[in-house]
Amino acid sequence: MNENISHIRDRLFDEMELALTTSCVLFAKIQPDQWDVRPHENMRSLSELTQHLAIVPAMELAILQERPMEETRKIAVSAVHLRDADSLSEVMRSGVQALTRYMASLDEGDFLYKGTAPFFAKNHPVTQVKWLIEITTHLYHHRGQLYTYMKQFGLPVSMRDLYGPAADSWTL
Numbered sequence: 001m002n003e004n005i006s007h008i009r010d011r012l013f014d015e016m017e018l019a020l021t022t023s024c025v026l027f028a029k030i031q032p033d034q035w036d037v038r039p040h041e042n043m044r045s046l047s048e049l050t051q052h053l054a055i056v057p058a059m060e061l062a063i064l065q066e067r068p069m070e071e072t073r074k075i076a077v078s079a080v081h082l083r084d085a086d087s088l089s090e091v092m093r094s095g096v097q098a099l100t101r102y103m104a105s106l107d108e109g110d111f112l113y114k115g116t117a118p119f120f121a122k123n124h125p126v127t128q129v130k131w132l133i134e135i136t137t138h139l140y141h142h143r144g145q146l147y148t149y150m151k152q153f154g155l156p157v158s159m160r161d162l163y164g165p166a167a168d169s170w171t172l
């Protein structure tokens, strides 16, 4: 693989890794009696939101690898009992590792141009690099939601929790 392409790929991995590590920091701040709270009756509870966020990497990997709907659904359901930070973090970490391993195994042509289609949109293939970008934005979408939930429920979160170790050296 051209080293400029692998450089960009690795920066995308960094961004997904930051979504993982900062989400785990947020999970660890949730109090045991807060898993069932929800900001509004038609919104996910805190446990439903964190379960979804944690399972997204593994679930999306199955979708982009064109696994059938039943298999993808089984992966999603496997997270619904999780109600503690360690288990959520472990599931999310292993999903990110599997996704990273898969993306790193592709040669340049497949990474940039090979299209795979989800079971729910079989006529709309998406390239592997676009999957990687989309999955990362999906993670950040739900991390942002989680941050807002936690603020609303009075948990001690701040913007610094979202930037990772880089924020420790800031002089702001």
Ligand code: NI
Residues within 6 Å of the ligand: 052, 138, 142
């Ligand atoms: Ni989602």
